[in-house]
Amino acid sequence: MAERELSLAIDGRPAKLILGEDLRIIRQDVQQVPFYQVVNASYHRDSCKVYIAYIIKQSKKKPYAFIELNGLVKEDENILRLAMEFAEVLHEKAYQGVKYGRRIRVLVNPNGGVGKAVAIFSKRVEPVLKAAGCVLDVSETTHNGYAFDIAKSLALDSYDAVATVSGDGLVHEVLNGFANHAEPRKALSMPVAPIPTGSGNGLSLNLLGLEDGFDVTRAALNLIKGQPMNVDVFSVIQNGKRTLSFMSQALGLMADLDIGTEHLRWMGDTRFIYGLLRGLIKFKPCDVQLSYKGVEMDKHQMFQTLQSRRAGTDASASLGLSTLPTSATSTSINGNEDHKDDTSTGLPDLKYSTNDTEDWTTFDEEMFYLYAGKGPFVGRDLMAFPVSLPDDGLIDILVHCYAKTSRLEMLGSFEGAPRGEQYWYDSIHYVKASAYRIQPKSKAKGCLSIDGEAFPFEAFQLEVHPKLATLLSPKGYYAAEFSEPSGKKKGTQKKESVREDDQNEEQGMKNRLWCCA
Ligand SMILES: Nc1ncnc2c1ncn2[C@@H]1O[C@H](COP(=O)(O)OP(=O)(O)OP(=O)(O)O)[C@@H](O)[C@H]1O
Numbered sequence: 001m002a003e004r005e006l007s008l009a010i011d012g013r014p015a016k017l018i019l020g021e022d023l024r025i026i027r028q029d030v031q032q033v034p035f036y037q038v039v040n041a042s043y044h045r046d047s048c049k050v051y052i053a054y055i056i057k058q059s060k061k062k063p064y065a066f067i068e069l070n071g072l073v074k075e076d077e078n079i080l081r082l083a084m085e086f087a088e089v090l091h092e093k094a095y096q097g098v099k100y101g102r103r104i105r106v107l108v109n110p111n112g113g114v115g116k117a118v119a120i121f122s123k124r125v126e127p128v129l130k131a132a133g134c135v136l137d138v139s140e141t142t143h144n145g146y147a148f149d150i151a152k153s154l155a156l157d158s159y160d161a162v163a164t165v166s167g168d169g170l171v172h173e174v175l176n177g178f179a180n181h182a183e184p185r186k187a188l189s190m191p192v193a194p195i196p197t198g199s200g201n202g203l204s205l206n207l208l209g210l211e212d213g214f215d216v217t218r219a220a221l222n223l224i225k226g227q228p229m230n231v232d233v234f235s236v237i238q239n240g241k242r243t244l245s246f247m248s249q250a251l252g253l254m255a256d257l258d259i260g261t262e263h264l265r266w267m268g269d270t271r272f273i274y275g276l277l278r279g280l281i282k283f284k285p286c287d288v289q290l291s292y293k294g295v296e297m298d299k300h301q302m303f304q305t306l307q308s309r310r311a312g313t314d315a316s317a318s319l320g321l322s323t324l325p326t327s328a329t330s331t332s333i334n335g336n337e338d339h340k341d342d343t344s345t346g347l348p349d350l351k352y353s354t355n356d357t358e359d360w361t362t363f364d365e366e367m368f369y370l371y372a373g374k375g376p377f378v379g380r381d382l383m384a385f386p387v388s389l390p391d392d393g394l395i396d397i398l399v400h401c402y403a404k405t406s407r408l409e410m411l412g413s414f415e416g417a418p419r420g421e422q423y424w425y426d427s428i429h430y431v432k433a434s435a436y437r438i439q440p441k442s443k444a445k446g447c448l449s450i451d452g453e454a455f456p457f458e459a460f461q462l463e464v465h466p467k468l469a470t471l472l473s474p475k476g477y478y479a480a481e482f483s484e485p486s487g488k489k490k491g492t493q494k495k496e497s498v499r500e501d502d503q504n505e506e507q508g509m510k511n512r513l514w515c516c517a
Contacts, residue, residue, distance in 0.1 A: 006086045007079075008050060008071035015071060019090055023054070025069070031056065039132040039224055041090035043083050048073050050083050052090070053131040055217050064217040066128050098225050101133035102160040107150060107174070109141045109197075112166035114266060117197035120216055121165045125195055128220040141170070151177025154187065161191045161472060163223050167198010168247055172451035175233065175469055179244045184347045185468075191228045193472035195219045199269050200258070200452055202247055205377035207471065209479035210418060213380070226472030231390045232374060233469045235350060236450060238460035242350075246469060247451045248373030248384070249462065251438065252286030253279040253400075255369070255447035272379055280410055283368075285402040287444035290363040290370060292436035293352070295394055299423065299430055302387040303484055309389055310477060348465050352435045360437075363429070366402040372436065372462070376420065376480035386420030386482040387430075393466035394432040401427050420482050435463040 004019040010027060018024040023033040033054045040053040050071045055064045073083040091100075110118050118140065129136060137159070141147050151162070151174040164170040171194055178187035196204035196214050205213030207226075212218040234245045250258065257276045296302055371384050372395050378384045385396040404427035413422045422428055439459045440446070448455045473479075 004082075004086055004089065006050070006071075006073070006083055008073045008083070010069055010071045017050075017052075017071070017086065019086060019093075023052075023090060025052075035090075035093040035096070036225060037221065038090060038094035039128060039221070041087045041094060043087035045080065045084070048075050048080065048083075050087050052087075053128075055128065055221055060211075063215045064212070064221070066124070066131075066217055068131060095225075098227075099160065101135060102224065103135040103158065104129065104137070104161050104163050104223060105150070105154065105159045106136055106138040106163045106165060107141055107147045107170060108138065109147075109164075109166035109170050112170065112198040113201075114199075117165045117195075120197050121195065124216050125165065125220045128217060129223065132224040134224065141166075145173070147173040148177040148180075151175075151187070152180045154178075154181065154190070156181075156183065156186055156190060159190065161193060161223060163193055163195055165195040165197050167196070167200055168194075168202050168452045169198065170194075171203055171246060172244075172453055175244050175246050178469075179242075179347055183345050185345050188233075188469045189228075191226070191470045191472045193219070193223045193226055195223070199271065200379040201269075202375060202378045202452075203471070205380065206375035206478045206480065207473050210377070210380065210481075213377070213479075222472055222474055226474055227476055228470050229390055229473040229476055230467035231469050231471055232393055232395075232464050232466050234374075234395060234462050234464055235347075236455075236460050236462045237350070237354070238455065238458060242347075243450065243455075244469075245373075245450050245462070247375055248371060248378055248449070249451075250369065250371050250449040251288055251446060251457075252367060252369030254371050254378075254384075255449040258447075258449045258452055269379055269381070273381065280407050283407055285366045286369055286446060287441045288367070288370070288446075289439045289441060290367070290397075290399065290436060291357075291360045291439075292363070292397055292431060292433040293359055294361050294431045294433045296432040299387075300484075302430070302432060303482075305392075306387045306389065306482065348468065350463060352461065352463055354437065354461050363399060365399070365404075365429070368400040368402040368405055370397070370399050370438075372397040376478050376482065380418065381414070382417045383420035383480060383482065386423050386480065387432075388478065390471075390478060391467045392432070393464055394434055395436065395462065395464050397431050397433055397436055398423075399429040401429055420480070421485065423482075424485060433464075435461065437461040 006017045008015055008017065013027065016026040018026065022035060023038060025031040025033065033056055037056060038052065038054045040051065042051045044051065050073060052069045055066050057064050073079055108117050108121050139150065147170050162174055164174060171192060174192055178184060178190065181187035194201065194204045195216050196219055197216065201214060204219055207222060208215065208218055236243045236245050256279050257272050373385055374388050374395060376383045376386050376388050384398060388396045409427065416422065423430060437460065440457060446457045448457045
């Protein structure tokens, strides 16, 4: 493509804009901005100005910055026409395949995380969304349950997405509100995206990756341009009550360190480290019985499946093979029927009764903790489910076996935990299942955390609903890097990794031509 150039003055100094494979802004220095990161471009005849808004990372360690430029062009008919065309072409390239000006229902939890969500939203998020022409309907949540009520009665045709400015708890509420909506399936197809101002922000880490998972400006871009990604969710049945879970369930140490440190919110996510150290001092087993309907038990096979899925997604995106989000074109590896094929509007029926035992495995070893869920990261310090896939119709269950581990092993695992290295430990029993149940042993006491929220420490059963909910994602897959350590390889020639790639992200957006309207 022939490059376009435009000379103008920015802040009284001469500058040049070049439109080629990306946008280049030449001033004292040169800034290269991928089109994906441009949120607006417009031409204003009256003032002879070109307005450009974009987000950019100025160094690897710094968060994304939001930049708005107003360039003055010479009052010459030919140059003004060039400026108008330049802005039009740039805007078109910036929104290829994405609806400009999404209508977003925004829910801000003033008490999430360290309690700074309101200020962060107004200073760092709202300006980006407004620059991108988004139409915002913003509310501050006043109590637990507020977001549930909003989602339960949301006018679905009035919005393109729901944004939660908080942590994972607010997403949990919104999805449960959708499950109780008059049209649950339609409600659950409304894309949800988090702006990470909670403590753990596991969902944001899964969508944006370890480097950018806590970056609110990057999260704002995901709201503006992310593509809808279908994800599996779980029904948890406890005491006859059905709750949707989208991320995780924890028992034992991993629940204690979350639920048991609520009073330490001021620490941010450091409270989880404190809770972990406290749990290691006690070092007590978790007295529950686990049974599951297992589908895949081989860790290496799970790793290979993850790799092939990622390779397939990247290839179809870069070759322009798919015009749909990747998740919508994939099939479930356990043959679960995809709910999108059935036309009912209510929540899916439950498949398993609580006394179903056919093909269920009972896990007999004593557990230090149990963690089950979807999405690799549960927090910045732990990639608990490195081989998790958004839509395989399965839940990843890991049990840290009490008899096979020690305080020393646990302490030694801290360093590699953000990269999921503990996955390969012999003391970690890891399976993918379509359902599981938990029965506390008599007199057992403890904490149960579901999506980071406290639930009664009582028996429950869970099953997976393939692709029932919808998130906005930059890539169409989880943004987590996971490698097989060289000593453990089976069937691989060299150290392979499943990696993030921003070019793929932009290419994926170009080729999928997906609109969120
Ligand atoms: N105004 C409010 N006052 C008190 N609690 C609220 C309010 N609004 C929402 N909540 C509740 O706050 C709880 C915590 O929110 P959330 O989970 O989003 O943040 P977090 O716990 O800091 O983050 P994470 O779950 O990522 O660790 C949720 O149960 C939510 O319902």
